[in-house]
Amino acid sequence: MKGNEGKRLFDKKIVSGSREKEGWKPSDLKMFKSLREVLNKVNIAYIGTYPPTECGIATFTRDLVSSISKYTPFCDPIVIAVGGESDIQQYPKIVKRQVPKSDLQAYLDTADFINESQASVLNLQHEYGIFGGPDGEYVLSLLERVRIPIVATLHTVLFSPSPNQKRIVQRIAELASAIVVMVKMGKDMLVDCYGIDPDKVVVIPHGVPNVHRVPSASVKKTLGIQDRPVISTFGLINRGKGIEYAIKAMPAIVEKFPNAVYLVLGETHPGVRNYEGESYRLELLQLVAELGMEKHVLFNNRYLTLDELINYLCATDVYITPYLNKDQICSGTLAYALGCGRAVVSTGYLYAEEVLSEGRGVLVDFKDSDQMAEKAIELLTNTAVREQMESRAYAYGRRAAWFNVGIDYLDLIHSICGNARTFTMKSASQVVESQTVRRR
Amino acid sequence: MGPDLDVSVYKSGDISVIGLSGDVDTFTCAKLRDAVAQLIDAGVSWVVINMSAVDYIDSSGLGTLVGALRRVNESQGGLAISNAAPQVLKVLNITGLSKVFALYQDDHQAAVSLSEMKN
Numbered sequence: 001m002k003g004n005e006g007k008r009l010f011d012k013k014i015v016s017g018s019r020e021k022e023g024w025k026p027s028d029l030k031m032f033k034s035l036r037e038v039l040n041k042v043n044i045a046y047i048g049t050y051p052p053t054e055c056g057i058a059t060f061t062r063d064l065v066s067s068i069s070k071y072t073p074f075c076d077p078i079v080i081a082v083g084g085e086s087d088i089q090q091y092p093k094i095v096k097r098q099v100p101k102s103d104l105q106a107y108l109d110t111a112d113f114i115n116e117s118q119a120s121v122l123n124l125q126h127e128y129g130i131f132g133g134p135d136g137e138y139v140l141s142l143l144e145r146v147r148i149p150i151v152a153t154l155h156t157v158l159f160s161p162s163p164n165q166k167r168i169v170q171r172i173a174e175l176a177s178a179i180v181v182m183v184k185m186g187k188d189m190l191v192d193c194y195g196i197d198p199d200k201v202v203v204i205p206h207g208v209p210n211v212h213r214v215p216s217a218s219v220k221k222t223l224g225i226q227d228r229p230v231i232s233t234f235g236l237i238n239r240g241k242g243i244e245y246a247i248k249a250m251p252a253i254v255e256k257f258p259n260a261v262y263l264v265l266g267e268t269h270p271g272v273r274n275y276e277g278e279s280y281r282l283e284l285l286q287l288v289a290e291l292g293m294e295k296h297v298l299f300n301n302r303y304l305t306l307d308e309l310i311n312y313l314c315a316t317d318v319y320i321t322p323y324l325n326k327d328q329i330c331s332g333t334l335a336y337a338l339g340c341g342r343a344v345v346s347t348g349y350l351y352a353e354e355v356l357s358e359g360r361g362v363l364v365d366f367k368d369s370d371q372m373a374e375k376a377i378e379l380l381t382n383t384a385v386r387e388q389m390e391s392r393a394y395a396y397g398r399r400a401a402w403f404n405v406g407i408d409y410l411d412l413i414h415s416i417c418g419n420a421r422t423f424t425m426k427s428a429s430q431v432v433e434s435q436t437v438r439r440r
Numbered sequence: 441m442g443p444d445l446d447v448s449v450y451k452s453g454d455i456s457v458i459g460l461s462g463d464v465d466t467f468t469c470a471k472l473r474d475a476v477a478q479l480i481d482a483g484v485s486w487v488v489i490n491m492s493a494v495d496y497i498d499s500s501g502l503g504t505l506v507g508a509l510r511r512v513n514e515s516q517g518g519l520a521i522s523n524a525a526p527q528v529l530k531v532l533n534i535t536g537l538s539k540v541f542a543l544y545q546d547d548h549q550a551a552v553s554l555s556e557m558k559n
Contacts, residue, residue: 031510040536070499071535210498212443212467398443403465403498404527410534 036074042413043075043118044068047110047142048125050081050095054236054270054303056332057155061125063207064153065094067406078119080110082130102132104141111145121413124152126172128165129271135164143175149416150176151409157186159193159327159350170194177416180409182206183354186329202412205355206330207405208339208397211310219315229257229380232316234265234309235333238272239280242322242347245369247284250293252373257380262297262320265304265312313340317386318376321346324366328352339401341394343386345375360392443495444468447475455551456484457522461493464501472501476508485517486558488550492523497531509541518542518557520550 046065049058065077079095091098097113099106114122124143131139143150152172158165173179173196180202181187187203190196220226231253233243243264253260268281281301288297304312313319319337321344328349335355337344344361346352356363362379364371379386398404445468446461458475462468472489479487489508491497505521512519520542524532532538544550 027514028510031506031513035506035540038536038539040534071502071531210465210467398463398496401496401498404496407531407534411530414534 039072039074040410040414041072041075042410042417043078043120044413045078045080045114045117045119045122045148046125047080047099047122047139048082049130050079050091052089052091053081053083054267055130056236057125057127057130060153060155060207060332063209063402064123064125064406064409067207067402068409070403071406071410076118078114078117080114100132101130102138104132104138107132107138107142108145111142114142115145115147120148120417122146122148122150123409123413124150124172124176125155126152127155128168135162135168137164137168140168140171140175143172151178151180151413151416152176153180154186154190155182155330157181157189157194157327157329159189161193166194170196173197173200176200178202178412180204180412182330182335183351185350185354189329204405204408204412205400206332206335207402208335208400209306209310210401210403211314211340211397213341213394214314216315216317219311223311223315225261225315228259228261229253229318230261230263230316231318231320231376232263232265232312233320233322233333234263234304234312234336236266236269236272236303237264237281238269240324242324242367243284244287245367246320246322246372247287247291247293247297248369249373249376250296251291252370253376253380254293254296256377260296260380262293263312263316264297264299265309267301267303309336310340313337313342316340316342318342318379319344320372320376321349321352322372323347323349323352325349326366335397335400338393339397341390341397343379343389344393345372345379355396358392359389360396361389445471447471449475449479452488452547452551453555455486455488455554457488457490457547457551459490459493463496463498464491464494464504465496465498466500469500469504472504473507476511480511480515480517485512485515486519486554487512487517488520488522488544488547488554490522490547491528492525494525494528497528502531502535502537505541506537518554520544520554522547522550 046061048061049055050061051058065079069077077094080097080099081091081095082099082101083089084101097110099110128136179200182205184203187201190201191198233246246262250262268278288294313336319342321331321334326349329351331351334352338355344356346356346361346363347366348363352363362375364375443463445464448459450457450459456479460472464472509519522544523546524543
C-alpha cells in the first residue's frame with residue numbers, strides 16, 4: 001500500500017486484479033466491497049474516434065473516458081470507435097465495437113448493440129467529418145434508434161452552416177438530453193443561430209492535462225535549446241493552421257533575439273496526407289529556406305506523446321496559434337498550452353477570443369505576420385508581463401484540468417440519469433449514529 | 441511554480457487535525473499520506489482532515505483520503521473531514537464518497553464527534 005496508494009485505490013485493476021499478490025489484507029478487501037456498494041455508478045457508452053486514430057477528437061475521447069473512469073472504478077466504459085472504411089486499426093481493449101465510417105447499416109447495428117449493453121447513457125463526440133454520409137449525417141440514424149439518454153459534445157459549431165449541417169445539429173439537439181460545448185460563445189451560437197433550447201446546452205471547458213510547471217530553462221536544456229527564446233506551435237499540421245504566417249514573423253523576431261527558435265511540432269494530419277501528401281509541409285520548408293530561417297524554424301514531424309508534448313510546451317516562452325478559421329470554437333492545442341501556463345499569441349478565432357480574454361493571451365489579426373512578430377517580441381522582452389500572463393493562463397488551466405472536467409461531465413450525466421445524490425455536511429449526531437452503525 | 445499542498449497538524453480539543461491548503465492531486469497527495477502515516481506511527485488514530493483551503497482534488501487525492509480512512513480503521517481509530525471546500529464537496533458527492541466519509545462543518549464539530557466515538 002506504500003507509494004502509490006492513492007492511485008491504486010481508484011485503479012480499476014485492483015477491483016478484479018491481483019490484490020493478494022500486491023499485499024492487500026482482508027480489511028482492504030472489506031473496504032473495497034464497501035466502496036463497491038456505496039460509490040455512485042453509471043455505465044457510459046462513448047462514440048467517436050479513438051486512438052490509435054490520430055486526431056484531436058480521438059485524443060479528447062480517450063482523455064474524457066480516462067478522467068471519468070478514475071471516478072467510477074466499478075463501472076465499465078463502452079467505447080465505440082468510428083474509423084475509416086479501408087483502415088484496420090488495432091484499438092485497445094476498452095474499444096468494444098468499431099463502426100466503419102461509411103457503412104450506414106453499421107450505425108443501426110451499433111444502436112442495437114448500445115441498447116442491449118449495460119450503458120445507461122451515450123456520450124457522442126461530434127464533428128461533421130468523423131461520421132459517414134453527407135456532413136456526417138449517418139450518425140443521426142444511430143441516435144434516432146438509441147433508447148438511452150444522449151449527451152452530445154460538439155467540437156464544431158459553424159456560424160454559417162449549410163442547411164444540411166444546421167439540420168444535423170438541430171436534430172442532435174432534439175435527440176440529446178444535453179449538448180456540451182467548450183466555450184460560452186458556442187452556446188450563444190447554438191441558441192441564436194440554431195434555435196436550440198439554452199437549458200439544454202452546457203459549457204464544460206476543453207480538458208487539459210494536470211501539469212505542474214517547472215522552470216523552462218531546465219526543460220530547454222534537455223531539449224538542446226538552452227538559452228534560446230522558444231516560440232512554438234503544435235498539432236496535426238494542415239493548411240488551416242496558418243503556420244506560414246508565424247514563420248514569416250520569424251525574421252523580425254530573430255533580428256531582436258538572434259537565438260530565437262520557432263518549433264513546429266507534430267506530423268501532417270493523416271486525413272490531409274491522404275489527399276495532398278506532405279505538400280503543405282514542403283511549402284513551409286521552402287518558405288523557411290527562402291527566408292534564411294533554417295536555424296530558427298525547426299520541425300518535429302511526428303505524432304508526439306503527451307509527455308513529449310508537455311516537455312515542449314514547458315520549454316516554450318511564447319505559444320502561437322496562427323489559425324485561419326474565425327469560426328473555430330475549440331482548440332485542444334491552445335487548451336493544452338494554457339494548461340501548461342504558456343503566454344499565447346493567437347489569431348482571433350472564437351475559441352481563442354474567449355479563453356484568452358482577461359489577460360490570458362494576446363490576439364492578433366488573421367494572416368498578420370507583422371503583428372505576430374510585434375506581440376511575440378513584446379512578450380519575450382517584458383518578462384514581468386509574460387509571467388503575469390502565464391500565471392493567468394495556468395489558473396485557467398487548473399480549472400480546466402481533466403480531473404475537473406471529468407467531474408463536470410459526471411455531474412451532468414448523473415443529473416440526466418436522475419441518480420445524482422447530494423450529501424451535505426452532517427450534524428455531529430447524525431454522523432455518530434451512522435458511523436456507529438457502520439462500525440458494528 | 442505550480443500548485444502545491446501545504447500540510448499543517450494541530451489540535452482541536454484532544455483530536456489531531458490535518459489542515460490542507462492547495463491542491464490534493466497526483467503530484468501532492470504523498471504529503472497528505474505522509475502526514476497521516478506520521479500521526480499513526482505516533483499512536484494517533486483519531487484524525488480530522490480540514491479541507492477548507494483545498495482548491496482542487498483529483499482521483500489520486502480521493503484515493504489518498506480512502507487510504508487514510510483504511511489506516512485509521514486498522515488502528516481502531518476514526519477519520520472525519522471538516523469544512524470541505526465547495527469543489528471538494530462536489531467531488532465527494534458526485535463520486536458517492538460523501539457516504540463513506542463523515543463530513544462536518546468545522547473542526548470543533550468533527551473533533552467532538554470523534555471524541556464521542558473514541559470514548
